[in-house]
Amino acid sequence: MISENVVDLSRLQFAITAFYHFLFVPLTLGLAFLLAIMESAYVMTGKQVYQDMVKFWGKLFGINFALGVTTGLTMEFQFGANWAYYSHYVGDIFGAPLAIEGLMAFFLESTFIGLFFFGWDRLSKVQHLAVTWLVAIGSNLSALWILIANGWMQNPVGAEFNYQTMRMEMVSFSELIFNPVAQVKFVHTVSAGYVTGAMFVLGISSYYLLKKRDLPFARRSFAIAASFGFASILSVIVLGDESGYELGDVQRTKLAAIEAEWETVEPPAAFTLFGIPDSENMKTDYALKVPGALGLIATRSIDEEVTGIKDLIVEHEERIRRGMQAYALLQKLKGGDQSAQTLSTFDALKKDLGYGLLLKKYTDNVVDASEAQIKQAAHGTIPSVGPMFWTFRIMVGLGFAMLILIGLAFYHSSRHSVERQRWLLKALLFAIPLPWISSEMGWFVAEFGRQPWSIGEVLPTYLSASTRTAADLYMSLAGFIGFYTLLLVAEMYLMFRYARLGPSSLHTGRYDLEQSAASAAANA
Amino acid sequence: MFDYETLKMIWWVLVGVLLIGFAVTDGFDMGVGALLRIIGKNDNERRVLLNTVGPHWDGNQVWFITAGGAIFAAWPVVYAVAFSGLYWALLLVLFAMFFRPVGFEYRSKMEDPRWRNAWDWGLTAGGAVPALVFGVAFGNLFLGTPFKLDELMRSEYTGSFWALLNPFALLCGVVSLSMLAMHGAAYLQMRTDGELRQRASGYTRLLAIVVAACFTLAGIWLYFGIEGYVITASADVGAAMTPLQKSVELKEGAWLANYGKYPITLTAPILAYAGLLLTLIMTAAQRSGLAFVGSSLALTGIICTAGFSLFPFVMPSNLMPGHSLTLWDVTSSEKTLNIMFWVAMIFVPIVLSYTLWGYYKMWGRLTTDFIESNKHGVY
Numbered sequence: 001m002i003s004e005n006v007v008d009l010s011r012l013q014f015a016i017t018a019f020y021h022f023l024f025v026p027l028t029l030g031l032a033f034l035l036a037i038m039e040s041a042y043v044m045t046g047k048q049v050y051q052d053m054v055k056f057w058g059k060l061f062g063i064n065f066a067l068g069v070t071t072g073l074t075m076e077f078q079f080g081a082n083w084a085y086y087s088h089y090v091g092d093i094f095g096a097p098l099a100i101e102g103l104m105a106f107f108l109e110s111t112f113i114g115l116f117f118f119g120w121d122r123l124s125k126v127q128h129l130a131v132t133w134l135v136a137i138g139s140n141l142s143a144l145w146i147l148i149a150n151g152w153m154q155n156p157v158g159a160e161f162n163y164q165t166m167r168m169e170m171v172s173f174s175e176l177i178f179n180p181v182a183q184v185k186f187v188h189t190v191s192a193g194y195v196t197g198a199m200f201v202l203g204i205s206s207y208y209l210l211k212k213r214d215l216p217f218a219r220r221s222f223a224i225a226a227s228f229g230f231a232s233i234l235s236v237i238v239l240g241d242e243s244g245y246e247l248g249d250v251q252r253t254k255l256a257a258i259e260a261e262w263e264t265v266e267p268p269a270a271f272t273l274f275g276i277p278d279s280e281n282m283k284t285d286y287a288l289k290v291p292g293a294l295g296l297i298a299t300r301s302i303d304e305e306v307t308g309i310k311d312l313i314v315e316h317e318e319r320i321r322r323g324m325q326a327y328a329l330l331q332k333l334k335g336g337d338q339s340a341q342t343l344s345t346f347d348a349l350k351k352d353l354g355y356g357l358l359l360k361k362y363t364d365n366v367v368d369a370s371e372a373q374i375k376q377a378a379h380g381t382i383p384s385v386g387p388m389f390w391t392f393r394i395m396v397g398l399g400f401a402m403l404i405l406i407g408l409a410f411y412h413s414s415r416h417s418v419e420r421q422r423w424l425l426k427a428l429l430f431a432i433p434l435p436w437i438s439s440e441m442g443w444f445v446a447e448f449g450r451q452p453w454s455i456g457e458v459l460p461t462y463l464s465a466s467t468r469t470a471a472d473l474y475m476s477l478a479g480f481i482g483f484y485t486l487l488l489v490a491e492m493y494l495m496f497r498y499a500r501l502g503p504s505s506l507h508t509g510r511y512d513l514e515q516s517a518a519s520a521a522a523n524a
Numbered sequence: 525m526f527d528y529e530t531l532k533m534i535w536w537v538l539v540g541v542l543l544i545g546f547a548v549t550d551g552f553d554m555g556v557g558a559l560l561r562i563i564g565k566n567d568n569e570r571r572v573l574l575n576t577v578g579p580h581w582d583g584n585q586v587w588f589i590t591a592g593g594a595i596f597a598a599w600p601v602v603y604a605v606a607f608s609g610l611y612w613a614l615l616l617v618l619f620a621m622f623f624r625p626v627g628f629e630y631r632s633k634m635e636d637p638r639w640r641n642a643w644d645w646g647l648t649a650g651g652a653v654p655a656l657v658f659g660v661a662f663g664n665l666f667l668g669t670p671f672k673l674d675e676l677m678r679s680e681y682t683g684s685f686w687a688l689l690n691p692f693a694l695l696c697g698v699v700s701l702s703m704l705a706m707h708g709a710a711y712l713q714m715r716t717d718g719e720l721r722q723r724a725s726g727y728t729r730l731l732a733i734v735v736a737a738c739f740t741l742a743g744i745w746l747y748f749g750i751e752g753y754v755i756t757a758s759a760d761v762g763a764a765m766t767p768l769q770k771s772v773e774l775k776e777g778a779w780l781a782n783y784g785k786y787p788i789t790l791t792a793p794i795l796a797y798a799g800l801l802l803t804l805i806m807t808a809a810q811r812s813g814l815a816f817v818g819s820s821l822a823l824t825g826i827i828c829t830a831g832f833s834l835f836p837f838v839m840p841s842n843l844m845p846g847h848s849l850t851l852w853d854v855t856s857s858e859k860t861l862n863i864m865f866w867v868a869m870i871f872v873p874i875v876l877s878y879t880l881w882g883y884y885k886m887w888g889r890l891t892t893d894f895i896e897s898n899k900h901g902v903y
Contacts, residue, residue, distance in 0.1 A: 066629035069582065070622045076592045080607030081614055085678050087607075091600020092856045096864060099597040102590030103871040110586045111875075111882050114579035118902065122885050162857070165764055166677045167600075169857040334675060466608035467680040476615055483619055487626050494633055507900045 030197020555708015
């Protein structure tokens with residue numbers, strides 16, 4: 001019997017290591033493009049300040065990138081270490097985008113990042129510019145492949161179960177790549193990364209403007225980040241991945257949970273702006289609703305309905321019953337009865353096999369599950385509504401807050417009036433953490449909302465974990481948290497130190513802190 | 525284009541290529557890390573060593589990550605069984621490797637000697653620990669590890685981490701640590717000058733001899749002291765199969781049987797010794813480029829020797845020998861192997877070409893003077 005404790009601890013370990021990893025990824029995605037834009041300006045205009053910008057923001061990029069690489073290492077191996085059955089069950093499809101990510105994206109990004117830092121005196125201007133663009137393209141390609149992998153977990157297209165090898169196998173590579181859920185996720189995630197890069201540069205530049213230091217440097221950085229950020233935040237919001245929520249059963253369930261949409265109502269459904277979801281009684285108290293908005297956002301139409309949680313549970317219960325039959329047939333096949341009739345009935349039912357496997361959490365003997373167990377499993381197909389409802393609203397709320405801030409930054413920057421708006425500069429400085437909070441909330445919604453599945457409709461999380469002991473998990477969890485926190489402290493320390501120093505840290509003699517130090521030395 | 529059986533064979537070769545790529549590239553920067561405090565006597569010298577690998581270590585490390593991804597895609601059963609079974613060995617490697625990206629990037633960003641010293645230890649561990657553990661893990665493959673599979677293909681590993689640290693596996697760990705350290709020293713011969721280069725040459729020679737001795741000893745031990753695994757019956761290897769569809773027996777001396785059966789495989793150990801000899805001669809002759817070639821050939825020979833000896837096994841089980849993993853029964857479906865083969869055929873040459881361009885652009889010997897005049901721009 002599988003230890004539920006080990007499954008929960010493995011989930012916690014994955015969540016923590018992934019959250020850590022995603023503290024560094026979005027800044028890499030966004031800042032890489034900002035560096036490429038700044039360096040393009042340098043190559044086109046020949047102005048020294050642009051090269052200094054690339055070098056200084058590049059330093060901060062490097063401090064962040066190192067921990068991105070460190071925490072990324074774990075992700076590549078954690079599936080095998082903690083999710084061995086998952087790795088066996090879906091490696092045939094899921095492994096491919098991970099391997100391609102290495103070959104196509106990581107090599108590109110990591111080889112050229114070295115030349116980015118060390119190649120200034122060895123490469124021509126244009127060669128170095130190309131290197132910087134390749135770093136940006138490499139990091140974004142890596143996001144593409146990992147989101148193809150993740151998109152498949154949400155909406156597992158192009159694969160079929162093979163009873164001989166007891167696993168899912170690839171049927172169509174192009175369906176895997178062009179999975180619409182993955183495409184939407186990719187655009188949404190990289191845009192959020194661009195916003196993170198922009199907010200970072202805006203906030204730190206605001207600090208210099210507030211201190212009236214290195215003004216030409218800060219103004220130019222601010223202006224580039226404001227325009228890049230404005231385009232990106234529009235893209236995050238307009239191309240929010242709600243549009244991917246009609247595809248696949250897990251996505252539909254996630255949508256219903258996010259919206260605390262208990263009943264299926266006449267389309268177009270109303271959007272619940274605020275309320276207190278009550279899972280026990282399946283209702284939302286104090287609900288404040290915007291008529292028709294949810295239907296419009298989710299289905300992009302006024303006449304398609306959004307299925308409510310109660311109806312989803314009924315649908316899932318039927319699929320669980322079919323899944324039990326599929327499981328019985330699988331046992332028959334494994335037992336040696338491979339007659340044409342068994343095979344064809346199994347083929348007809350096997351898309352519900354995963355639903356049958358949900359019962360494993362409640363009974364070892366899936367075929368003879370009791371009515372109560374079936375009901376329990378059906379209710380278990382709905383992720384906990386409260387956390388989904390709130391994290392989603394925090395993410396969206398912060399998104400709109402950033403839209404206003406970046407919009408104002410863009411407006412004042414283009415009218416050259418930004419230095420007079422000291423409150424805006426202060427707000428931007430203190431708003432630096434917002435994109436990170438928002439991104440982490442977004443991942444919570446996406447992955448917590450996938451529960452109880454590790455692969456939607458195919459493999460329950462409960463079955464996916466490795467056969468390890470809880471003691472192993474406690475110790476490794478302590479190891480990850482300990483090492484990561486140690487390294488994070490070092491990272492934050494350097495980041496603050498270099499951000500405070502500003503471009504004077506380049507030791508070019510052109511920036512304010514060095515000049516004041518030099519004049520102080522001359523006066524003494 | 526290829527039939528399933530051939531594809532399985534090709535992927536065994538490709539996994540080997542990735543491991544060799546990893547050892548030849550990331551191996552030298554891990555070696556440099558392991559020797560950082562031994563060859564670099566003061567801060568400036570250590571900075572020279574770090575900067576010889578500065579532009580390259582990150583790209584090199586992708587061989588390791590890609591090998592992980594490729595095993596996931598092509599050998600999902602190995603990915604699942606090995607990493608969940610050898611859980612603590614894997615975590616030890618990862619924890620040690622955490623200190624590399626951060627160590628390289630952060631070390632010289634502060635002047636404080638305690639700060640720098642602490643990261644130097646981190647970089648040493650980040651180079652030496654993985655090098656040692658890889659060898660220990662390989663050694664245990666020959667002894668078999670205690671795992672079994674149930675009929676749903678769920679694996680269970682019954683051994684502990686401490687059981688991995690047995691004498692034969694530790695000997696293999698010494699082979700692997702000393703060969704990567706030798707490789708790092710050979711690299712430093714090429715990229716440094718003066719006293720540092722002298723020291724690197726000295727360590728290359730010393731380590732080459734250690735590698736030769738331990739490699740030989742491990743071979744003798746393997747032949748006389750360790751029972752090998754032999755497949756006695758199997759389902760059709762040209763079709764989809766699981767590790768449960770065969771029977772396996774243990775037999776004395778069987779790990780070296782392939783060299784009698786397919787004499788061509790003898791090229792691997794010969795290459796290992798020839799490479800070590802070349803390293804020694806060229807180091808003495810101060811031809812550092814050729815010494816590095818020798819060292820690369822030696823690594824290739826040693827890894828191939830391990831792979832050829834195990835063939836067709838990948839990860840034997842001493843708990844249930846019949847459940848041992850072989851290259852025939854751990855692979856992905858024919859379709860996935862095919863797709864991934866073409867992906868590799870397209871991208872590996874592209875990767876190699878821009879990697880070489882990177883080395884070409886950054887080539888040359890680094891000195892302490894260079895560090896002095898670039899204090900704030902480099903590692």
